[in-house]
Amino acid sequence: MSPEELAEQIAAGNVRAVARACRLVDDHAPEARELLRLLHPHSQAAWTIGVTGSPGAGKSTLVDRLIERFRAEKKRVGVVAVDPTSPFSGGAILGDRVRMQRHFEDAEVFIRSLATRGALGGLSRSAADVVGVLAAWGADVVLLETVGVGQDELEVTEVCDTTLVVVSPGLGDDVQALKAGILEVADVFAVNKADHAGADATVRDLEAMQALGDATLSAHDGHVRFRPAIVRTVATTNQGIEDLVRALEAHRDAALQHGEAKRQQRAATTLRRLITQALTERAFSELGTAVEEAERRIVEGTSDPYSECDALVRRLSIPRS
Amino acid sequence: MSPEELAEQIAAGNVRAVARACRLVDDHAPEARELLRLLHPHSQAAWTIGVTGSPGAGKSTLVDRLIERFRAEKKRVGVVAVDPTSPFSGGAILGDRVRMQRHFEDAEVFIRSLATRGALGGLSRSAADVVGVLAAWGADVVLLETVGVGQDELEVTEVCDTTLVVVSPGLGDDVQALKAGILEVADVFAVNKADHAGADATVRDLEAMQALGDATLSAHDGHVRFRPAIVRTVATTNQGIEDLVRALEAHRDAALQHGEAKRQQRAATTLRRLITQALTERAFSELGTAVEEAERRIVEGTSDPYSECDALVRRLSIPRS
Numbered sequence: 001m002s003p004e005e006l007a008e009q010i011a012a013g014n015v016r017a018v019a020r021a022c023r024l025v026d027d028h029a030p031e032a033r034e035l036l037r038l039l040h041p042h043s044q045a046a047w048t049i050g051v052t053g054s055p056g057a058g059k060s061t062l063v064d065r066l067i068e069r070f071r072a073e074k075k076r077v078g079v080v081a082v083d084p085t086s087p088f089s090g091g092a093i094l095g096d097r098v099r100m101q102r103h104f105e106d107a108e109v110f111i112r113s114l115a116t117r118g119a120l121g122g123l124s125r126s127a128a129d130v131v132g133v134l135a136a137w138g139a140d141v142v143l144l145e146t147v148g149v150g151q152d153e154l155e156v157t158e159v160c161d162t163t164l165v166v167v168s169p170g171l172g173d174d175v176q177a178l179k180a181g182i183l184e185v186a187d188v189f190a191v192n193k194a195d196h197a198g199a200d201a202t203v204r205d206l207e208a209m210q211a212l213g214d215a216t217l218s219a220h221d222g223h224v225r226f227r228p229a230i231v232r233t234v235a236t237t238n239q240g241i242e243d244l245v246r247a248l249e250a251h252r253d254a255a256l257q258h259g260e261a262k263r264q265q266r267a268a269t270t271l272r273r274l275i276t277q278a279l280t281e282r283a284f285s286e287l288g289t290a291v292e293e294a295e296r297r298i299v300e301g302t303s304d305p306y307s308e309c310d311a312l313v314r315r316l317s318i319p320r321s
Numbered sequence: 322m323s324p325e326e327l328a329e330q331i332a333a334g335n336v337r338a339v340a341r342a343c344r345l346v347d348d349h350a351p352e353a354r355e356l357l358r359l360l361h362p363h364s365q366a367a368w369t370i371g372v373t374g375s376p377g378a379g380k381s382t383l384v385d386r387l388i389e390r391f392r393a394e395k396k397r398v399g400v401v402a403v404d405p406t407s408p409f410s411g412g413a414i415l416g417d418r419v420r421m422q423r424h425f426e427d428a429e430v431f432i433r434s435l436a437t438r439g440a441l442g443g444l445s446r447s448a449a450d451v452v453g454v455l456a457a458w459g460a461d462v463v464l465l466e467t468v469g470v471g472q473d474e475l476e477v478t479e480v481c482d483t484t485l486v487v488v489s490p491g492l493g494d495d496v497q498a499l500k501a502g503i504l505e506v507a508d509v510f511a512v513n514k515a516d517h518a519g520a521d522a523t524v525r526d527l528e529a530m531q532a533l534g535d536a537t538l539s540a541h542d543g544h545v546r547f548r549p550a551i552v553r554t555v556a557t558t559n560q561g562i563e564d565l566v567r568a569l570e571a572h573r574d575a576a577l578q579h580g581e582a583k584r585q586q587r588a589a590t591t592l593r594r595l596i597t598q599a600l601t602e603r604a605f606s607e608l609g610t611a612v613e614e615a616e617r618r619i620v621e622g623t624s625d626p627y628s629e630c631d632a633l634v635r636r637l638s639i640p641r642s
Binding site: 033034036037040041044263264267268270271272274275276278279280283284291294295298299301304305306307308309310312313316 | 354355357358361362365584585588589591592593595596597599600601603604605608612615616619620622625626627628629630631633634637
């Protein structure tokens with residue numbers, strides 16, 4: 001099937017075409033780029049929500065509840081779930097997602113798992129592209145659930161309209177970890193497992209950090225930032241989900257008014273990512289075994305990485321398409 | 322001062338030259354690459370130890386104890402401490418490192434802080450190069466302390482001979498987080514704050530994961546892997562530090578026998594990193610404002626990132642040095 005035919009079928013809502021496109025994109029098949037180019041105009045309407053936070057905070061259960069809630073409104077829902085690929089976990093973490101599988105028989109829900117690119121998490125290189133495929137399929141909402149370890153929090157904000165950070169009491173969401181950046185990426189906080197001891201303390205910590213952040217930010221750039229809502233949830237018993245959805249929607253509506261800057265940012269990120277990928281793929285393919293020969297000289301001690309890099313880059317002809 | 326003169330002074334042990342070189346490297350000054358090339362032959366003898374783990378596990382205090390311990394043996398010690406650069410933290414995390422400052426007056430200890438490259442951590446791009454500078458200065462041991470959030474754990478193993486993972490009871494080091502990759506990168510575990518409740522449970526969790534890992538690994542590739550030691554420490558009261566150093570040294574000695582593969586891996590990583598950096602820097606500098614023009618078309622909806630990427634890469638002449 002040509003990329004044109006596949007793109008047409010996806011835009012027409014064909015689920016099997018979507019599954020096929022996800023595979024092509026994840027395998028970096030040669031026709032994937034053309035397909036993504038064709039799908040791009042169709043993928044601009046979906047609301048994309050990133051769900052991140054520490055492992056064990058209850059992200060999968062919360063995503064399951066959000067699917068349920070959006071389906072009650074007859075919305076079409078796409079889910080991209082990023083899984084760690086570790087020889088040790090061996091898919092065990094997937095167990096948390098068993099609950100989500102009850103949606104597999106719903107034709108208006110499409111769930112796709114992706115492996116992380118490294119043992120320690122980080123968003124799969126394909127994640128942004130698969131989100132685009134599900135959006136082009138006509139999903140009203142696409143949920144992107146991360147592993148929650150690694151830099152993927154930062155990448156999620158580049159891919160999604162709204163970023164939900166899930167924290168839970170006493171599970172490594174201590175003040176220091178929050179300081180280290182999570183506050184910057186959150187559009188909405190869910191304090192999940194809110195029935196556990198320590199939930200109040202977690203909410204208080206978040207509020208204190210926000211107050212500090214507000215002060216720092218106004219000192220920095222003088223404008224008022226969207227202040228993330230803090231919502232208490234108990235995903236296992238479906239508590240707080242309505243409040244959570246309202247907070248997410250409030251962010252979406254507020255963000256629409258400032259959407260230009262975010263779309264600009266996202267276009268820039270995607271374009272830079274594609275250019276870097278294209279350049280390095282072509283360069284290493286052109287250099288071939290010369291790279292391994294250079295490595296050998298470095299290991300032998302007859303050369304160093306800096307000289308070898310210069311020599312290799314000089315050898316490159318033109319990385320044209 | 323020319324890179325040649327600077328390299329000579331560093332190799333002669335001049336601390337001010339080291340400070341200057343660290344600045345040049347961190348600023349990506351034009352002469353930094355030449356300097357690093359000249360220092361490379363001098364930077365191969367140091368023992369590099371990466372120290373990673375969750376925020377709040379006590380990494381800085383443990384590093385402080387390790388400096389003290391190595392100094393008692395008259396070893397020259399370099400420390401690279403990676404700090405998160407967050408508008409919210411504003412350097413507050415540095416407070417943990419106040420203790421370490423007692424070593425600042427010791428001419429045989431050189432401590433350099435580096436900012437992370439993004440709000441959410443990850444090893445600074447300069448970290449590997451600064452480790453090289455301190456090694457060339459003649460440090461017997463270089464300790465690289467990470468922020469402990471993000472993918473930096475994985476990167477640390479690429480830069481360091483020995484990776485120490487610091488965990489502490491009940492601080493987010495739950496089984497799920499461990500599964501997600503930390504076990505793969507650890508050469509030695511320190512269960513710090515071992516006087517706290519839950520330390521036994523943490524040690525048991527680690528042992529259980531190791532047993533599982535052993536089974537998985539032998540099934541996978543049939544050879545026996547170095548099994549990380551698990552050492553209990555209380556850094557604040559200096560307990561367990563001797564045991565920890567012995568475990569680190571045992572790893573170093575064992576690794577020496579299998580060092581070829583690791584050095585090969587590291588040469589490959591460094592070379593690939595340098596090539597990718599060189600290519601993208603040159604490409605974006607050559608493309609200039611054309612990138613922003615392409616972004617504008619994408620945001621306006623008159624084009625898409627895939628077509629623009631192809632057009633831009635086609636425009637590139639030769640990314641020669």
